Amino acid sequence: MLQIPLWQKVLIFLVLLVGVLFAAPNLVSQERARSLPDWVPNQQINLGLDLQGGSYLLLEVETDAVIDDQLNNLVDTLREEMRGQRIGYRSLGVADGAISFTLTDPANAGQVEQIVQDLGQQITIDIADNGQATVDLTDQARRERVSNAVSQSIEIVRRRIDETGVREPTIQRQGDARIVVQLPGINNPERMKDILGKTARLTFRLVDQDARVGGDVPPGSEVLPSDEAGPEGQPTRQYVVRKRIMVSGENLTDAQPTFQQGQPVVSFTFDTVGAKRFGETTQENVGRPFAIVLDGKVISAPVIREPILGGQGVISGDFTVQEANDLALLLRAGALPAPLTVVEERTVGPGLGADSVRAGEFAAILALVAVVVFMVVFYGMFGALADVALIANLILIMGALSGLQATLTLPGIAGIVLTLGMAVDANVLVFERIREEQHNFKKVLSAVDAGYRRALTTIFDANITTLIAAMLLYYFGSGPVRGFAVTLAIGLVTSMFTAIMVTRLMVAGWLRRSRAQTLPI
Numbered sequence: 001m002l003q004i005p006l007w008q009k010v011l012i013f014l015v016l017l018v019g020v021l022f023a024a025p026n027l028v029s030q031e032r033a034r035s036l037p038d039w040v041p042n043q044q045i046n047l048g049l050d051l052q053g054g055s056y057l058l059l060e061v062e063t064d065a066v067i068d069d070q071l072n073n074l075v076d077t078l079r080e081e082m083r084g085q086r087i088g089y090r091s092l093g094v095a096d097g098a099i100s101f102t103l104t105d106p107a108n109a110g111q112v113e114q115i116v117q118d119l120g121q122q123i124t125i126d127i128a129d130n131g132q133a134t135v136d137l138t139d140q141a142r143r144e145r146v147s148n149a150v151s152q153s154i155e156i157v158r159r160r161i162d163e164t165g166v167r168e169p170t171i172q173r174q175g176d177a178r179i180v181v182q183l184p185g186i187n188n189p190e191r192m193k194d195i196l197g198k199t200a201r202l203t204f205r206l207v208d209q210d211a212r213v214g215g216d217v218p219p220g221s222e223v224l225p226s227d228e229a230g231p232e233g234q235p236t237r238q239y240v241v242r243k244r245i246m247v248s249g250e251n252l253t254d255a256q257p258t259f260q261q262g263q264p265v266v267s268f269t270f271d272t273v274g275a276k277r278f279g280e281t282t283q284e285n286v287g288r289p290f291a292i293v294l295d296g297k298v299i300s301a302p303v304i305r306e307p308i309l310g311g312q313g314v315i316s317g318d319f320t321v322q323e324a325n326d327l328a329l330l331l332r333a334g335a336l337p338a339p340l341t342v343v344e345e346r347t348v349g350p351g352l353g354a355d356s357v358r359a360g361e362f363a364a365i366l367a368l369v370a371v372v373v374f375m376v377v378f379y380g381m382f383g384a385l386a387d388v389a390l391i392a393n394l395i396l397i398m399g400a401l402s403g404l405q406a407t408l409t410l411p412g413i414a415g416i417v418l419t420l421g422m423a424v425d426a427n428v429l430v431f432e433r434i435r436e437e438q439h440n441f442k443k444v445l446s447a448v449d450a451g452y453r454r455a456l457t458t459i460f461d462a463n464i465t466t467l468i469a470a471m472l473l474y475y476f477g478s479g480p481v482r483g484f485a486v487t488l489a490i491g492l493v494t495s496m497f498t499a500i501m502v503t504r505l506m507v508a509g510w511l512r513r514s515r516a517q518t519l520p521i
Contacts, residue, residue, distance in 0.1 A: 004508055012501050016392060019494075022399035045401045046168040048409035048483055049182045049348055051360075055189035057181040058174070058344035059157070059196065064097075066149040066338040067142055071099055074123070074135065081115045103131035149337040150177055157181065157340075159333035160195055168407045178343065184407075187347060191326075199295050199339050200330035202249030204278070207289040207301055211240040220244065227297040228318055239298045241291045246281040247274050255331035257324040258314075264324035266315040268331065275311025283307035294327075360413035367417045368394070371424055379431050380520045385506045386427040389498040393423050396494040397487070406490070409483030419491025425462070426499035429455040431521055438519055445511065447519065452504055459500065467492045 022041045025033040036042040049056065071094045078099065082089055088104030103109065109127040116125040122141035127133045137145070154171055157179060161169045170182035186192060208221040217223060221242050225235035251274025258267050270278055282290075282304050291301045292315055299317045319327065371390060375383030397416060401408055434451030442450065467489055474485035510516075 004505060008501070009505065012505055015396070015497065016502070019392070019396040019399035022403040023395045026398055026402060041403065043402050043405060045398065046405055046407045047184065048168070048407045048412070048480075049170070049184045050410045050480070051408065051413075052184050053187060053348045054182065054184040055186045055192065056344075056346040056348065057183070057189060057193070057196070057342055059153075059179040059181060059340045060343045061146070061150050061153050061177045061179070062339045062341060063146045063149070063177050066146055067097065067137065068094060069338070070137065070145055071097075074119070075099055077119065078115065078135065082112065085111060085115070087111055097136075099135040101133050103127070103133060106131035109133075146177060150179070152337045153340060154179055156334050156336050157196055160329065161192070163329045163333055164192070164195065166192075168405070170407075179340070189345060189347065193342055193345070195326060195329065196340055197342065198330055199336045200249070200333070201295055201335040202252070202331060203293045204246045204248070204281075205244065205291050205293060206242045206246065206281075206285060207291050208240040208242050209288065213238045213240055224291070224293060224296060224298050227294065227299045235297070239291055239301055241293065241298065246290065247278045249331060249335055251275075251277070252331055255328040257321070257328045260314060260316065263316065264319045264321045265317075266319070266324050266328045266331065268313055268315065270311040270313075272311075275309075278311065278313070279307060279309040283309070360410060360417075363417050364413065364420065367420045371420060375424055375427070379427075381510075382427075382431055382434075382507070382519075382521045385503055385510070386424055386431075386499070388506065389427070389502045390420065390423055392502055393491070393494050393498040394420065396498065397491050400490045400494065401487070404490075406486045407483060408487070409480050411480040411484035412487040415484045415487030416491060419488060419495060422466075423491070423495035423499060426455070426459045426496065427503055429458055430499075430503070434519065435521060438521070444516055444519055448507060448511065452500075456500070459496065463492050463496050 022043075025036065025042050026044050030044060033042045033044055075092060075094060078101075079092060087108045089101045090104060092101035093099070103112065106127070106129060109131070112127065112133060113125055116123050116135060122138045122144075123135060124138060125133060125135045150173060154173060158169075158171050161171070161181070161183070166183050166186060168184055170180070172180045174180050181192075181196070183189065183192060208218065211217050211221055213223055217240055221240050223238050224241050226237045226239065228236045230236050247270065251270050252268050253271045253274075254269040256267050258265055286304050286306060289301045289303045292299045299315060302316070315327070368390070372387045375386045375390075377383070379386065394416075397419065400406075430451050433455045434447050437447035437450045438444075470485045470489040470492065474482050474489070477485060
């Protein structure tokens with residue numbers, strides 16, 4: 001055990017060197033770390049919400065809107081199918097969470113049931129003798145639709161937050177329809193609430209010039225308010241817009257804020273399908289106005305002067321620079337499948353985070369000093385070598401947290417403090433074994449070699465079982481529990497390395513130089 005190959009020595013020094021390089025940026029300010037050359041590690045440890053302050057938002061997906069959207073799509077399909085088979089009906093629409101309509105001839109009930117059956121097994125239909133029909137989704141279909149909508153919402157929320165540049169946000173699902181968002185460093189959540197609260201469903205539709213606001217609106221059209229608000233918050237005007245969508249925001253590949261004639265606008269680019277559809281529509285409707293609709297409000301309704309065939313366009317409106325930036329961000333990130341409601345909002349002040357950092361630092365330093373003193377008092381020079389390894393262990397933990405860009409939370413600091421206490425366990429086991437061998441009158445080299453060899457199995461067993469527990473905590477835990485699991489797992493790996501490899505290298509070097517006949521332990 002004390003004959004250490006050259007490659008192992010080189011490996012130990014390389015690992016320690018890399019740990020120092022990655023941990024060093026934490027000793028300077030953020031500005032100084034960012035100014036370091038690119039080839040030098042310059043990443044600092046990310047502090048979690050509880051350490052640097054920030055915002056906590058609990059969002060809820062409006063599940064009723066998800067189901068209504070699904071039912072409205074089903075209404076359109078049923079309308080087309082029944083018209084195609086010349087089945088008469090009236091009052092087709094969504095009411096009380098289900099689709100209802102009345103057949104003009106109840107004898108067509110069998111045909112309608114077959115249409116619904118062909119649409120899928122997750123749709124039920126009930127037709128009374130008088131032709132009154134009710135179409136609904138099964139409970140399983142409703143659960144699946146809501147679950148998928150929440151998963152899609154989490155992904156869209158993550159994209160939108162990433163676009164704002166917030167570092168290390170925590171976005172997690174809570175329950176069936178809620179999403180927890182933690183934003184470290186964001187002390188004013190109003191802009192984030194605005195960004196996350198918009199569905200951002202963009203559509204391009206033709207303005208119905210055959211109808212007017214206040215008059216009869218054809219079934220294929222609807223009245224939508226403008227996005228511009230008056231002094232009392234009311235929309236400045238209304239538009240009659242065709243329900244048929246020319247192109248939707250799903251076909252956008254890019255959106256960027258820019259300026260046109262000195263005014264902030266948003267330029268957009270369609271994918272191949274969207275560009276073709278947009279080009280065909282504008283070619284067929286030159287001279288007619290088309291509405292750009294965002295979340296049910298008309299942003300603008302320009303007249304098509306000429307066919308737009310390049311797949312690119314500009315959304316103009318009464319935007320500020322911030323509004324143009326936010327709209328471009330929302331379009332790039334994509335539309336939410338359903339609106340989100342802010343259920344709970346909390347702001348953790350940076351002062352509270354600073355107090356937590358100071359308390360954590362004090363606890364870590366106190367634990368380190370206590371362990372150092374204990375080891376020197378009980379094991380003398382061997383204890384001092386273990387203390388050197390302990391400091392190397394702390395540097396490696398800092399380096400690993402910086403290099404992996406893991407988030408350090410208050411429970412994470414508790415994990416580091418716990419690791420410092422556990423880090424010397426391996427050395428205590430080794431040193432006690434060496435004492436036993438020395439008491440059995442073995443020679444120095446034999447006692448040290450036997451001490452490391454016999455303790456090795458016990459050290460691995462103890463640390464691997466704890467490592468498995470840390471992995472389970474990370475997998476099943478959330479937020480602070482995960483932070484604790486990360487620091488504990490990193491600390492276990494680094495402590496095994498320093499306690500076995502580093503101390504063994506130092507002990508072997510001391511024995512070769514001193515040629516001691518007795519051990520000071």
